[in-house]
Amino acid sequence: MTCTGCRRVKKRFTGVTLWTVLCCVGQLCSAMSTSTETDDLVDPPPDLTNVTWAHGCNSKEQLREAIQNDTINMIEADIVLGTVKGGSNISLPIMAHPPDNTSDISLEEFLNTALEFHDVSKGIKLDFKSTQAFEASIDLLERAFQDRPLYIPIWINADIMGGPGARDRQHVDPNLFLSTCSSKFPMATISVGWTTMFGTTDDRYTPEDIDRMTEILAKNCIIQPVTFAVRAAFAANSRGVLTSLIKGSSDTTTLTIWASSRGDIVDMDELRALISDVGKDRVYLDLLPDVYESFKSATGNVLSSYRTNKLLCHLDPDIFI
Ligand SMILES: *[C@@H]1O[C@H](CO)[C@@H](O)[C@H](O)[C@H]1NC(C)=O
Ligand SMILES: *[C@@H]1O[C@H](CO)[C@@H](O)[C@H](O)[C@H]1NC(C)=O
Numbered sequence: 001m002t003c004t005g006c007r008r009v010k011k012r013f014t015g016v017t018l019w020t021v022l023c024c025v026g027q028l029c030s031a032m033s034t035s036t037e038t039d040d041l042v043d044p045p046p047d048l049t050n051v052t053w054a055h056g057c058n059s060k061e062q063l064r065e066a067i068q069n070d071t072i073n074m075i076e077a078d079i080v081l082g083t084v085k086g087g088s089n090i091s092l093p094i095m096a097h098p099p100d101n102t103s104d105i106s107l108e109e110f111l112n113t114a115l116e117f118h119d120v121s122k123g124i125k126l127d128f129k130s131t132q133a134f135e136a137s138i139d140l141l142e143r144a145f146q147d148r149p150l151y152i153p154i155w156i157n158a159d160i161m162g163g164p165g166a167r168d169r170q171h172v173d174p175n176l177f178l179s180t181c182s183s184k185f186p187m188a189t190i191s192v193g194w195t196t197m198f199g200t201t202d203d204r205y206t207p208e209d210i211d212r213m214t215e216i217l218a219k220n221c222i223i224q225p226v227t228f229a230v231r232a233a234f235a236a237n238s239r240g241v242l243t244s245l246i247k248g249s250s251d252t253t254t255l256t257i258w259a260s261s262r263g264d265i266v267d268m269d270e271l272r273a274l275i276s277d278v279g280k281d282r283v284y285l286d287l288l289p290d291v292y293e294s295f296k297s298a299t300g301n302v303l304s305s306y307r308t309n310k311l312l313c314h315l316d317p318d319i320f321i
């Protein structure tokens with residue numbers, strides 16, 4: 001890949017070094033991994049599982065706390081169409097998770113606040129919950145990103161196809177999402193996922209799920225960094241396909257394993273094995289705080305007390321399976 005005018009940015013998160021290389025050729029931008037950088041001889045590969053998340057920062061208060069908290073690296077928030085509490089009744093992109101459709105903060109205010117503090121090295125992940133919410137946000141995002149020097153990680157996320165437990169559920173239009181991200185937000189990491197619904201413990205990402213996703217990415221000529229957002233419970237059951245997905249993709253491709261529902265049952269041993277197979281330099285963990293702690297603890301077995309003889313872990317410590 002030929003890159004002229006490359007801008008390399010090194011972001012030092014608490015205890016983690018993340019490299020972002022943005023290579024821009026006119027309008028065509030791409031990102032390359034740093035594996036070819038000579039600095040790698042001195043810097044060990046980053047451990048992306050050390051990146052910490054503030055999940056669901058959908059209010060002014062949560063956003064402020066996340067900005068102020070030095071241990072948080074990435075701020076995650078959801079966008080739906082709705083109304084701002086106490087504001088007009090005009091529908092606009094706001095920070096909320098369905099089924100909520102009101103919030104005390106609009107996407108515009110969120111971006112103004114979050115990007116104003118770019119010096120504190122926090123990345124943002126914007127999770128668009130519907131095609132309409134994404135469409136209504138495009139101009140706003142363009143303006144917000146244009147006005148500022150962007151050397152913080154920006155992730156744009158959407159579930160763009162049906163997945164485990166929810167293959168027929170509505171998702172964000174994949175072609176609109178991908179073509180917009182590549183043409184208007186080439187500096188962003190594209191985060192794509194499948195709609196999911198937790199039902200049975202043996203649901204998984206099938207080879208067909210993976211193929212449909214990689215086909216649509218290829219069709220839209222996506223060359224910027226991509227992260228595949230996968231739900232922990234199903235990712236643990238899909239070690240083979242997810243490992244070959246990441247190993248078979250470019251160096252900038254990563255997995256983001258998420259868990260935000262306490263009802264999920266996760267095979268922790270399989271999840272650990274998946275992370276080990278894929279490599280910690282290719283996996284982000286956006287998990288419930290207690291689950292995350294168990295991964296990061298020295299012994300790594302904080303959850304063992306929740307385990308059943310099936311070695312399954314219910315994420316809610318209060319409810320045993
Ligand atoms: C990641 O965190 C672990 C402790 O959880 C630490 O031992 C390791 O050095 C960290 N890795 C990097 C690259 O910062
Ligand atoms: C900062 O975030 C960490 C990780 O989520 C959390 O454990 C801690 O309580 C937070 N600190 C404050 C002051 O909110």
Ligand SMILES: *[C@@H]1O[C@H](CO)[C@@H](O)[C@H](O)[C@H]1NC(C)=O
Binds near residue numbers: 081082083
């Ligand atoms: C918000 O949800 C309520 C209840 O589902 C609905 O009546 C209302 O029209 C929605 N408002 C907007 C702006 O979408």
Ligand SMILES: *[C@@H]1O[C@H](CO)[C@@H](O)[C@H](O)[C@H]1NC(C)=O
Binds near residue numbers: 089
């Ligand atoms: C929005 O507010 C205006 C004036 O306050 C009112 O006339 C209109 O009916 C409202 N629309 C909805 C959908 O509530």
